[in-house]
Structure formats: structure tokens, C-alpha cells
Amino acid sequence: MLNVVAIMGRLVADPQLRQTQTGKNVASFRIACDRNRRDANGQSQADFLDIVAWDRTAEFVCRYFTKGSLIAVEGRLQSRTYQDKNGNNRNAVEIVASNVNFAAPKSSNPAAAGHAAPAPAADYARPAAQPAAPSYSAGTNDDFALIEDEGDLPF
Secondary structure, three states: OOOOEEEEEEEOOOOEEEEOOOOOEEEEEEEEEEEEEEOOOOOEEEEEEEEEEEHHHHHHHHHHOOOOOEEEEEEEEEEEEEEOOOOOEEEEEEEEEEEEEEOOOHHHOHHHHHOOOOOOOOOOOOOOOOOOOOOOOOOOOOOOOOOOOOOOOOO
């Protein structure tokens, strides 16, 4: 079976980090994902999606993302049932994150201004400088010989 979700949106609140009874880290957060259309009153429509992240992914989210951060999440859709405080059975549908990435440049991430820690290696917001392409001239390198175009090529 195939169960894959890829979603991008903004956090509606700071993520909450907790620990299970066995000591595993778990973070829960909600994102708003714009539907890219407006209702009859001209208001933007959005879906609010609950997301759960475990272990190192949970730590990463809580360390580098805050309310308003643009985030890209890959994971799977999961449904579960539970009892609320009144004993009523409830159903919840959530995304279990397997991979989380920055979706905006570091300068526009609200969390970046508040943390002194360096961004992790997974921050691809700014591409690394590319080295200059080597230049070759005929006769200077035996591995690369200049080919003259004489116009007699069959293609």
C-alpha cells in the first residue's frame, strides 16, 4: 500500500516537545496550508493539519521552528481513536512526519533570529558557492584535446 504525504505550510503555534513513558521524544504541531483560493467573501481558505514528529525529527522541529515558520513536511497519514476527558470516543487524523525541511530562506524564519545555535546541515536555503569551472586550452593538457569543427560531421 502507498501512504505518502508531502505538505508545506506555516506553524500556527510553537511546537510542543514531550516525552513518552519510555523516554522517546515526540513533538506535536499544527500547520496552516493555504488552499490557493478564496471563498465568496474574498477570504483566503486554509486547511489546518495536525502533525506528529518523533525522536530526532521532534527535537529538530522544536529547536529550529516557531509560530509562523514556513515548513515542508514529508510523512504518512495516520488515524487513531482516543477518549476525551469526558469519556467520549474521538477520532484524530494526523500526519506522522518522517522528514522535515526549511521551506523559506533563513533570514525570513522567525526562529532564526531567536536562536544562537547554527543551522543544521539540512538547511539548503542558501546554495553553496560553486567553484569556477576549469578552463582548458589546446596543448596544455593531454587528457583534453581540442576538436576542430570542420563542417563535415554527419549530424
